[in-house]
Ligand code: UD1
């Protein structure tokens with residue numbers, strides 16, 4: 001049997017945040033979600049999360065993780081005290097217990113698997129992950145012999161000067177034989193600098209411990225402050241970009257772009273500088289994104305271009321070109337071959353294939369048939385101050401520059417709207433609609449003269 005416990009009760013004082021540390025986001029997922037995801041790959045029989053500081057908030061954030069057992073640690077008196085809370089829920093449990101700090105989010109599933117295998121082969125009471133760091137400050141130092149047998153872990157603040165020189169650090173990830181751990185947990189004492197119960201002290205109490213040193217020390221980066229949060233974000237971003245480069249995506253300036261785990265690219269996509277993908281974006285083959293674009297939960301077909309634009313919760317079919325300076329807001333759905341140009345905003349609207357909205361428009365709550373040409377500055381006036389109303393424009397219609405379509409309104413197919421029109425009534429198929437004051441021209445008009453009363457215009 002295999003149980004996994006994640007320690008997530010601490011406050012994270014060094015973050016100086018209202019948010020519990022384990023809920024800080026990293027490339028779109030919280031620290032604790034990342035740790036749990038890593039554990040899930042081993043399909044453990046039990047999954048326990050130790051919560052304490054803002055316990056309800058942490059629990060609520062993980063509501064979608066079924067089968068997770070929340071164990072309350074109140075007050076939070078150290079990592080050893082946290083694991084003591086498992087004595088009751090794991091009473092009678094036989095097997096291994098993996099313990100992971102909730103603030104070590106870069107661990108790979110392969111490494112966790114390797115830790116479990118090493119532990120099973122070694123037959124010791126505990127096996128722990130270690131890393132050799134150039135700057136080990138802050139971490140507990142691990143004292144071990146050539147064969148990897150660990151004698152003790154000493155926390156940074158409890159180390160003397162000679163001990164601090166030891167570059168081998170405790171990653172905060174352990175595989176215990178549960179029965180043996182359960183026997184020594186009650187023996188922990190708080191005679192250390194912080195006056196807490198340290199899980200690391202069980203190592204000396206157990207008398208038989210091995211360590212497994214990770215190859216890539218970035219995997220064991222712990223997050224205690226914002227600097228470490230930023231460093232981990234960089235590591236994750238680098239991993240994501242490398243993964244997608246291997247899958248056939250070109251990044252012109254990789255370090256200037258950010259991705260989320262849930263991003264998916266087709267082949268031969270080019271990502272230009274300063275382009276960011278958040279949430280679950282799906283990008284088709286041969287797209288060109290950026291420079292300077294933000295996509296969030298966007299779905300793009302093949303061969304789509306997005307230049308200096310924002311696309312959020314929107315879908316764009318094959319061959320569309322967006323931007324520069326366009327904004328597709330939630331519910332924008334563009335069929336193939338549409339062109340959306342500068343200073344155009346589209347919200348909750350469907351555009352048929354081949355539509356053109358090239359300049360300075362707002363299209364909201366609208367449905368456009370195929371090949372509609374929206375003139376510069378055309379606006380759908382969709383809001384009467386209380387409710388939103390729909391605009392429907394039939395296939396092949398053209399709106400003139402600076403026209404206002406006051407919704408609810410329906411234009412048939414092949415309608416032409418004269419420039420500067422404000423339309424408030426439906427227009428049938430094939431019609432021309434004009435809704436503007438007729439032009440007035442006065443010839444030889446010199447305008448009012450100073451000191452004279454202007455003559456009334458002849459009508
Ligand atoms: C801990 C280790 C240290 C190791 C480092 C790796 C101990 C005593 N020290 O130090 O050897 O090098 O991790 O990152 O274990 N937590 C609780 N309840 C508590 C206290 C903490 O659940 O009462 C949780 C925290 O939410 C956090 C994790 O345990 O997720 C680690 O706590 P933290 O205070 O960050 O330990 P470190 O000082 O980093």
Ligand code: CA
Pocket residue numbers: 101103222223224
């Ligand atoms: Ca920590």
